[in-house]
Amino acid sequence: MTFLSVILTTIFFFGSLQYNAFNCNKSDLKENLNQLSSCQTNEIVNWDSSLLGLTKEGYAIKQRDLLNALQGQILATDDIELITLFKRAVRNHNTLYSEYEAKPIVSFNKHHPDLDFKIPETNIILDVLDSEVIVTSELSILRQSDSSSLILDGYKQEVSEVYINGSKLNDSEYKVTAHELIILSLPKDPEFILKVISKIDPYNNDSMEGLYKSGKWLSTQCESEGARRIFYTFDRPDNLSKYTVTIIADNKKYPTRISNGNLVFEGIHSDGRAIITWHDPYPKPSYLFASVLGDFDIAEGTYNTEDEEEVKLQVFVEKGKKEQAKYSLWALKQSMLFDQTFFDRKYDLEYLKMVSIPDYNHGAMENKGLLIFNAQRLLIDKESGPDNYFRAIAHTIMHEYAHNWSGNRVTVKNWFELPLKEAFTDFRSMLFNEYLFSSEIARIEQIQRLRESQFPEDASALAHPIQIESYVSSDELYDQTTYVKGREVFRMLHTILGDKFRVAQNAYFSKYDGQAVSFKELLSTLNEVSEVDLSVFERWFHQVGTPTITLSMDYNSDNNTAEILVKQSCLHPKTHEEQKPFHIPLFLELINLDGKIIAPKIKVDFKDREMVFRFDNVDEKPIPLFLHGLSAPVKWKYDFTDQELESIILHTDDAFWRFEAGNIFVKKQLINLATTIMKNPENEIFLSSNVHNFYRHVLNSKTLSPMAKAQIFDLPSLRTLAEELKIYDYQFIAKVRDKYKKQLAKELENDLVDLLEKNPNPKTYNPYSKNFVHDMKVRELRNSILSYLVSFDEEKYVSLSTDQYLDSDNFNNKLASVNILANTSGPQREKTLHDFYEKWKNDKTVINHWIIAIVSSKNCTIEMLDDIQNKDSFDPKNPNHLRSIFRVFANNLTVYHDSEGKGYKYLTDNIIRIASFNPVLANQFIQAAFVDYKKLADAQKSLMQKQLIRLREAPGVAASIKERANNFLSES
Numbered sequence: 013m014t015f016l017s018v019i020l021t022t023i024f025f026f027g028s029l030q031y032n033a034f035n036c037n038k039s040d041l042k043e044n045l046n047q048l049s050s051c052q053t054n055e056i057v058n059w060d061s062s063l064l065g066l067t068k069e070g071y072a073i074k075q076r077d078l079l080n081a082l083q084g085q086i087l088a089t090d091d092i093e094l095i096t097l098f099k100r101a102v103r104n105h106n107t108l109y110s111e112y113e114a115k116p117i118v119s120f121n122k123h124h125p126d127l128d129f130k131i132p133e134t135n136i137i138l139d140v141l142d143s144e145v146i147v148t149s150e151l152s153i154l155r156q157s158d159s160s161s162l163i164l165d166g167y168k169q170e171v172s173e174v175y176i177n178g179s180k181l182n183d184s185e186y187k188v189t190a191h192e193l194i195i196l197s198l199p200k201d202p203e204f205i206l207k208v209i210s211k212i213d214p215y216n217n218d219s220m221e222g223l224y225k226s227g228k229w230l231s232t233q234c235e236s237e238g239a240r241r242i243f244y245t246f247d248r249p250d251n252l253s254k255y256t257v258t259i260i261a262d263n264k265k266y267p268t269r270i271s272n273g274n275l276v277f278e279g280i281h282s283d284g285r286a287i288i289t290w291h292d293p294y295p296k297p298s299y300l301f302a303s304v305l306g307d308f309d310i311a312e313g314t315y316n317t318e319d320e321e322e323v324k325l326q327v328f329v330e331k332g333k334k335e336q337a338k339y340s341l342w343a344l345k346q347s348m349l350f351d352q353t354f355f356d357r358k359y360d361l362e363y364l365k366m367v368s369i370p371d372y373n374h375g376a377m378e379n380k381g382l383l384i385f386n387a388q389r390l391l392i393d394k395e396s397g398p399d400n401y402f403r404a405i406a407h408t409i410m411h412e413y414a415h416n417w418s419g420n421r422v423t424v425k426n427w428f429e430l431p432l433k434e435a436f437t438d439f440r441s442m443l444f445n446e447y448l449f450s451s452e453i454a455r456i457e458q459i460q461r462l463r464e465s466q467f468p469e470d471a472s473a474l475a476h477p478i479q480i481e482s483y484v485s486s487d488e489l490y491d492q493t494t495y496v497k498g499r500e501v502f503r504m505l506h507t508i509l510g511d512k513f514r515v516a517q518n519a520y521f522s523k524y525d526g527q528a529v530s531f532k533e534l535l536s537t538l539n540e541v542s543e544v545d546l547s548v549f550e551r552w553f554h555q556v557g558t559p560t561i562t563l564s565m566d567y568n569s570d571n572n573t574a575e576i577l578v579k580q581s582c583l584h585p586k587t588h589e590e591q592k593p594f595h596i597p598l599f600l601e602l603i604n605l606d607g608k609i610i611a612p613k614i615k616v617d618f619k620d621r622e623m624v625f626r627f628d629n630v631d632e633k634p635i636p637l638f639l640h641g642l643s644a645p646v647k648w649k650y651d652f653t654d655q656e657l658e659s660i661i662l663h664t665d666d667a668f669w670r671f672e673a674g675n676i677f678v679k680k681q682l683i684n685l686a687t688t689i690m691k692n693p694e695n696e697i698f699l700s701s702n703v704h705n706f707y708r709h710v711l712n713s714k715t716l717s718p719m720a721k722a723q724i725f726d727l728p729s730l731r732t733l734a735e736e737l738k739i740y741d742y743q744f745i746a747k748v749r750d751k752y753k754k755q756l757a758k759e760l761e762n763d764l765v766d767l768l769e770k771n772p773n774p775k776t777y778n779p780y781s782k783n784f785v786h787d788m789k790v791r792e793l794r795n796s797i798l799s800y801l802v803s804f805d806e807e808k809y810v811s812l813s814t815d816q817y818l819d820s821d822n823f824n825n826k827l828a829s830v831n832i833l834a835n836t837s838g839p840q841r842e843k844t845l846h847d848f849y850e851k852w853k854n855d856k857t858v859i860n861h862w863i864i865a866i867v868s869s870k871n872c873t874i875e876m877l878d879d880i881q882n883k884d885s886f887d888p889k890n891p892n893h894l895r896s897i898f899r900v901f902a903n904n905l906t907v908y909h910d911s912e913g914k915g916y917k918y919l920t921d922n923i924i925r926i927a928s929f930n931p932v933l934a935n936q937f938i939q940a941a942f943v944d945y946k947k948l949a950d951a952q953k954s955l956m957q958k959q960l961i962r963l964r965e966a967p968g969v970a971a972s973i974k975e976r977a978n979n980f981l982s983e984s
């Protein structure tokens with residue numbers, strides 16, 4: 013009897029497995045797992061003769077039960093070989109019998125196996141035919157162990173021939189399973205060449221991973237595990253290889269045929285098709301492999317590096333869109349200059365290519381020398397994109413470019429280290445954005461993103477440390493914590509180390525160039541080179557949740573002293589236990605009500621639970637300012653008076669505090685209003701004259717910029733207010749917020765109209781001019797005012813928005829009008845939306861703005877979502893279109909959280925549907941859909957629970973998605 017039956021008996025008769033039974037049969041267990049991990053459908057019935065009476069389904073179910081029962085015990089052994097075998101067995105089982113899925117496996121960093129072989133060189137030939145692509149891969153294999161078999165990752169490839177050192181292997185010498193190519197007969201030599209010829213079908217690949225068709229083009233996406241859909245390899249980041257890629261394809265159909273690196277050969281193939289070869293001299297992991305074929309317009313430029321080396325820049329775009337690529341070419345040059353000037357990073361290839369792809373799951377991808385972008389993140393001009401997209405595009409271009417060092421030249425050891433490349437890179441990109449677009453705009457946007465999207469994630473079931481310890485699917489790691497909190501952690505390092513950061517970073521890049529590393533290597537280099545003790549700081553990498561800083565002031569007017577006590581606290585979001593204190597770059601400054609500086613700003617390394625600061629000779633109660641620029645991803649508490657807040661806005665030169673003071677004032681008023689309405693639901697409530705005066709002082713200030721004025725119109729999000737009130741009734745909160753806005757607009761009507769006149773629209777729209785940033789601020793202020801005026805008196809002010817829509821020469825103002833009108837109910841709403849649709853219906857990218865305007869409006873209904881999907885311009889597989897509907901819908905809180913749960917059901921139906929062809933995208937929607945689950949009132953919670961259960965039980969949905977549903981359900 014095999015071990016399998018012993019276990020089955022144990023399960024069925026005793027209800028659970030005994031560790032002893034499993035321990036003494038470990039080698040049998042390994043053998044059985046080995047069989048399951050490499051078997052194909054027709055082999056499974058030979059497993060155990062005593063169970064031959066069972067149907068194939070019966071076997072699958074028993075195997076599933078067995079695997080599920082074993083998981084905990086196997087992981088607990090820390091036996092890496094056994095765990096690796098187990099993971100392969102579960103993966104194979106899930107593929108063979110998707111209806112009887114074994115429980116998804118949690119992968120742990122500590123169980124990551126070393127490579128038995130290395131592949132220093134990879135040669136690939138892509139022979140592109142009309143109905144398939146023949147892939148010939150030739151890998152130089154270097155032994156690292158005496159292993160007798162070689163197991164390569166591969167998926168959805170049809171293998172036809174396999175060779176070792178030129179000799180063809182027969183069928184018994186290798187095996188192809190759903191996920192692997194296993195070479196059973198290996199030479200003992202330390203080095204040998206493996207050649208594999210296989211067929212792939214990019215034309216029917218909806219997953220948008222590997223090589224796939226987008227429009228008339230072929231493109232790749234290999235991060236994190238897409239390369240295995242193109243060729244067999246160790247598809248993991250620590251397998252570094254130098255690539256040579258040859259493409260054979262029809263020149264007419266695909267005049268552009270590109271891959272990573274430099275061009276080495278171009279000619280005509282024997283059958284008349286074109287042949288081209290690219291070579292990348294830098295070793296890279298498979299996830300950075302890329303290739304694109306198509307018929308593009310090409311915008312070109314050059315960039316000279318510090319050493320006067322010329323780099324040829326090319327942007328490949330859809331025919332007719334060359335004009336829209338001008339800005340990205342400009343932003344690319346700015347990025348190259350920025351990384352060189354401020355971080356000593358130089359570009360290292362002759363070519364730098366950027367390609368725009370309309371059907372793309374992510375924002376963009378940093379493939380070495382060949383950056384691929386979602387069209388929405390590359391194409392823009394004044395007629396096709398709003399101000400904030402100019403900023404987002406510059407940010408994305410810098411991000412992908414900056415990866416050339418943090419990610420490409422120095423890469424990550426495994427996917428647990430993902431934030432090492434993403435956060436490190438996005439940190440430089442966020443500084444770039446602040447440099448181009450001012451702190452007043454860019455830093456505040458970054459802070460809002462952190463608070464709106466990462467803080468809730470860090471308090472939910474999805475919370476994880478920056479240094480990831482475990483995951484089910486690497487898809488789930490591409491989240492707000494990895495990017496948004498991660499980049500803040502690097503920003504703090506930069507603040508703490510000051511000038512030493514640059515020196516230490518340079519040392520890290522030189523030391524680990526061409527290697528795959530982890531946070532350990534980065535931190536030890538920073539420690540060593542800077543000689544700053546980062547031992548407490550390292551907790552930012554291992555602890556979860558958002559710390560809170562609490563300040564209290566003891567001012568003594570008798571002896572003119574001020575004592576400030578600062579405390580920090582951070583409870584673990586799951587265990588609710590207090591964690592160790594963090595190293596926080598705090599800053600402290602004191603001003604008085606007239607804005608005079610009482611104590612100048614000092615930098616403080618706050619590493620303990622509490623700290624006391626004492627100031628002498630202070631003859632009035634001071635106003636403390638701290639965490640300048642939001643110097644740490646934390647929440648803070650201190651009771652400012654309204655007068656103090658006004659003084660901060662009017663006098664500080666810190667853009668964060670100007671924004672923050674207004675933000676707190678408005679939040680306070682809204683909370684007061686909500687509380688009063690709850691107590692006296694029947695009474696008519698009016699805002700006090702103090703509130704009006706506060707606004708008037710700010711709006712009439714001669715020194716404040718239009719942006720600072722615009723920011724006090726920025727109302728806190730519904731989610732922020734819900735958090736403060738601990739009431740997750742979004743309809744109620746929205747009503748309170750609308751009431752506040754209307755009353756304020758009514759009271760300030762004359763001031764607002766006056767302000768509009770004093771801040772006329774800039775005459776020209778020029779993203780390359782020095783005034784562009786100032787002009788953005790003016791437009792922001794004007795559109796905020798318009799939205800207030802329309803909210804209070806629709807009839808009177810709708811015409812202002814309509815005129816702006818018709819008369820503006822730029823997309824930003826047209827779109828602002830569309831968004832304002834989408835929230836109104838009169839005939840101008842339909843008319844404007846219709847006009848906008850007709851103008852852009854043939855542009856797959858720009859039409860997203862139309863979708864978002866409808867889906868994010870307060871008038872949105874589920875019927876409207878269906879109508880959008882029935883339009884000719886809607887592409888049901890295009891990720892941008894799907895995101896514009898479903899993710900935006902999940903964030904339209906008043907509509908999504910309807911009291912009957914229709915919104916939850918609608919979104920879950922669609923997540924299940926989308927998961928069947930694009931699990932990566934479905935995964936992106938889950939966070940937005942269920943992030944509030946734990947906090948909802950019982951009735952809403954049970955409606956959402958029903959949908960989470962449906963998602964968990966849905967057939968054909970990826971195990972990682974089910975696991976996430978399960979995580980939410982298990983939240984206490």
Ligand SMILES: [Zn+2]
Nearest residue numbers: 411415434437
């Ligand atoms: Zn990235």
